[in-house]
Amino acid sequence: xxxxxxxRVSKAFGGVRAVHDVSFTLQEGELLGIMGPxxxxxxxxxxxxxxxLSPDAGRIRLxxxxxxxxxxxxxxxxxxxxxxxxxxxxAGLSALDNVLVGRLYGRVRATTSxxxxxxxxxxxxxxxxxxxxxxxSQLTLxxxxxxxxxxxxxxxxxxxxxxxxxxxxxPAETASAMTLIRRLATEGMTVLMVEHIVWALMxxxxxxxxxxxxxxxxxxxxxxxxxDPAVVDVYLGADRESRPRA
Amino acid sequence: MTRxxxxxxxWAAAILIFLAxxxxxxxxxxRDDVLNFVFLILLSITLAESWNIVAGYAGQVNxxxxxxxxxGALVARTLWIGGTPIVLxxxxxxxxxxxxxxLIGVAAFRLRGAYFAIGTLALGEISRTTVGNVxxxxxxxxxxxxxxxxxxxxxxxxxALAAVSVAAVAALAASRVGLGMQAIREDExxxxxxxxxxxxxxxxxxxxxxxxxxxxxxxFAYYHISYYPSHPFSxxxxxxxxxxxxxxxxxxxxxxxxxxxxxxxxxxYLALRWVDFHLLIFGALFIAIVLLLxxxxxxxxxxxxxxxxx
Numbered sequence: 001x002x003x004x005x006x007x008r009v010s011k012a013f014g015g016v017r018a019v020h021d022v023s024f025t026l027q028e029g030e031l032l033g034i035m036g037p038x039x040x041x042x043x044x045x046x047x048x049x050x051x052x053l054s055p056d057a058g059r060i061r062l063x064x065x066x067x068x069x070x071x072x073x074x075x076x077x078x079x080x081x082x083x084x085x086x087x088x089x090x091a092g093l094s095a096l097d098n099v100l101v102g103r104l105y106g107r108v109r110a111t112t113s114x115x116x117x118x119x120x121x122x123x124x125x126x127x128x129x130x131x132x133x134x135x136x137s138q139l140t141l142x143x144x145x146x147x148x149x150x151x152x153x154x155x156x157x158x159x160x161x162x163x164x165x166x167x168x169x170x171p172a173e174t175a176s177a178m179t180l181i182r183r184l185a186t187e188g189m190t191v192l193m194v195e196h197i198v199w200a201l202m203x204x205x206x207x208x209x210x211x212x213x214x215x216x217x218x219x220x221x222x223x224x225x226x227x228d229p230a231v232v233d234v235y236l237g238a239d240r241e242s243r244p245r246a
Numbered sequence: 247m248t249r250x251x252x253x254x255x256x257w258a259a260a261i262l263i264f265l266a267x268x269x270x271x272x273x274x275x276x277r278d279d280v281l282n283f284v285f286l287i288l289l290s291i292t293l294a295e296s297w298n299i300v301a302g303y304a305g306q307v308n309x310x311x312x313x314x315x316x317x318g319a320l321v322a323r324t325l326w327i328g329g330t331p332i333v334l335x336x337x338x339x340x341x342x343x344x345x346x347x348x349l350i351g352v353a354a355f356r357l358r359g360a361y362f363a364i365g366t367l368a369l370g371e372i373s374r375t376t377v378g379n380v381x382x383x384x385x386x387x388x389x390x391x392x393x394x395x396x397x398x399x400x401x402x403x404x405x406a407l408a409a410v411s412v413a414a415v416a417a418l419a420a421s422r423v424g425l426g427m428q429a430i431r432e433d434e435x436x437x438x439x440x441x442x443x444x445x446x447x448x449x450x451x452x453x454x455x456x457x458x459x460x461x462x463x464x465x466f467a468y469y470h471i472s473y474y475p476s477h478p479f480s481x482x483x484x485x486x487x488x489x490x491x492x493x494x495x496x497x498x499x500x501x502x503x504x505x506x507x508x509x510x511x512x513x514x515y516l517a518l519r520w521v522d523f524h525l526l527i528f529g530a531l532f533i534a535i536v537l538l539l540x541x542x543x544x545x546x547x548x549x550x551x552x553x554x555x556x
Contacts, residue, residue, distance in 0.1 A: 050439060076441035090432035101429045104422045105441035112422070155441050
C-alpha cells in the first residue's frame with residue numbers, strides 16, 4: 001500500500017480551478033518532486049494535503065486512512081509535517097523552543113527531557129546546535145529554513161512536505177540544503193517537495209509530477225519528464241516554430 | 247523546561263520571596279495607609295498577571311477584562327453578604343466569570359483577527375451599562391460586617407492571590423501548554439502545522455486568565471466597604487491591567503509584577519500632584535512604550551545589560 005494516495009482531488013477558488021482532478025501516489029521512502037510554472041497549483045495541492053485547505057472533491061489517504069478535510073494539527077498528529085514557502089518560524093521563541101513545539105505537540109508524545117534531547121539532536125542535524133538559544137528572529141534566512149525543517153522533523157512525520165525549500169538561497173546555500181535533503185532521503189524519510197529550482201528537483205527526485213493550470217500533465221523519471229513535449233510547451237511556450245534554434 | 251522556562255523560574259522564586267517578606271509587613275507597620283497602598287499593588291499584580299496569560303502568552307488581546315473582574319466582584323459580594331464564607335464566594339465569582347468567558351471564547355476564537363478584541367470590548371461595555379442600570383444603588387456592607395472589618399484579612403488574602411497568580415504564570419511558562427500558547431501567539435498557522443490545536447489552548451488561557459480576574463474581583467468586593475456595583479465593571483480595570491503589563495513587559499513572568507509596582511506608585515504620585523492630567527500622562531507613557539520599548543521594562547533592562555557587557 002502506498003503511504004500517500006491522492007485521488008482525483010480538486011479545489012477551486014471562486015471560478016478559478018486551482019487544482020483539478022489530480023491523482024498520484026507516493027511510496028514509503030520515496031522522494032517525489034512536484035514542478036510547474038507559477039500559479040499551476042503546487043502550493044494549493046500542498047495545502048490540501050497538509051489540511052490548510054479542504055478539497056472540493058476527491059480523496060487523500062495516508063496509510064490507507066482518509067485525511068482530507070482534517071484540520072492541520074490533526075493531520076500533523078497523523079504524521080504529515082510541512083515547511084512553508086515563506087518561512088514561518090516562531091520569531092520570538094528560541095531555536096530550541098521552536099523545535100520543542102514540534103516535539104511536544106507532534107505525532108509522538110515525549111516526556112520533556114526526551115523532547116529536549118531530541119530537539120538538540122535535530123538542531124545538530126540541521127547545523128544549528130550553536131544557535132539553540134537565539135531567538136528565531138535573529139537567524140539568517142537559510143538558518144530559519146533549517147530551523148523550520150528541524151521543527152517539522154521534530155513532529156516525527158511519516159511524510160515530509162517541503163514547499164520551495166531552496167527559494168531565496170544562494171548557490172552555496174542551495175547545495176548545502178540539497179545535501180541535507182538527500183541525507184534525510186537516504187535515512188528513509190518520505191519526502192514530497194515542490195520546487196521552483198528545476199535542476200535541484202531533477203537532481204534530487206527519482207520521480208517528478210508536473211502541474212500546469214491545476215492539472216497533472218506529466219509524471220515520470222526526471223529525464224523522461226524533461227523530454228516530454230507537454231512539459232516543454234508549458235515551460236517554453238507552445239509556439240515552438242517561432243523559437244530560435246540552439 | 248526550556249532555557250526561557252528556567253530563567254522564569256528564577257524570577258518566580260525571587261518574586262515569591264519578595265511576597266513572603268511582605269507577609270511580615272502588617273506586623274512591622276501598623277499604619278493602614280501603608281497596608282492599603284500595598285493591597286492595591288497586590289491586587290494590581292493579580293490583575294496584570296491574569297491579563298498577561300491570555301494576551302501575553304496566548305496572544306489574544308482581551309479588551310473586556312473588567313467584565314470578568316466585575317462579575318467576580320458582583321457574585322462574590324452578593325454571596326458573601328448573604329452569609330457564604332468569602333473564599334467560597336470568591337470561587338463562585340471566578341466560576342461564573344470563567345463560564346461567561348468560555349462562552350465568548352468559543353464563539354470569538356473560531357474567527358481570526360480582531361474579533362476577540364472587539365467582542366470583549368463590547369462585552370465590557372454591555373456588562374457595565376447593564377449592571378449600572380439594574381443595580382443603580384450603592385452597595386454598602388452591613389453594619390455588623392463593617393464593625394468586624396479587619397484590613398489585615400484583606401491584605402493577606404491579596405498577598406495569597408498575588409502569589410497564586412505569579413506561581414500559576416511561572417508554571418505555565420515552564421510547561422508544554424505554555425509553550426503551545428506562545429507558538430499560537432507567534433504564528434497560529436505554523437503552530438497548527440506543528441500539531442498545536444489552537445482553540446483548546448486559547449480557551450485554556452482564557453479560562454485561567456478570567457478565573458484569576460474573577461478572584462481579583464471577589465477580593466475587591468471583600469475589601470471595599472461601599473461602591474457602586476457598576477464600578478468594578480469600569481473599563482479602567484481593563485486598561486490598568488493592559489498598561490501595567492505593557493510597561494513591565496508583556497509575555498514575561500516578572501514584567502507585569504514590575505509594571506504593577508511602578509504603575510501604582512506613579513498613579514498615586516501623579517494623582518496627588520496633577521489630578522486632572524494624570525490620565526493624559528499615562529496615555530503618553532503608553533504610546534511611548536509601545537513605540538520605543540515594545541518589550542517594556544524587561545526589555546530595557548536587557549538592553550542596559552548588553553550595553554554594560556560591551
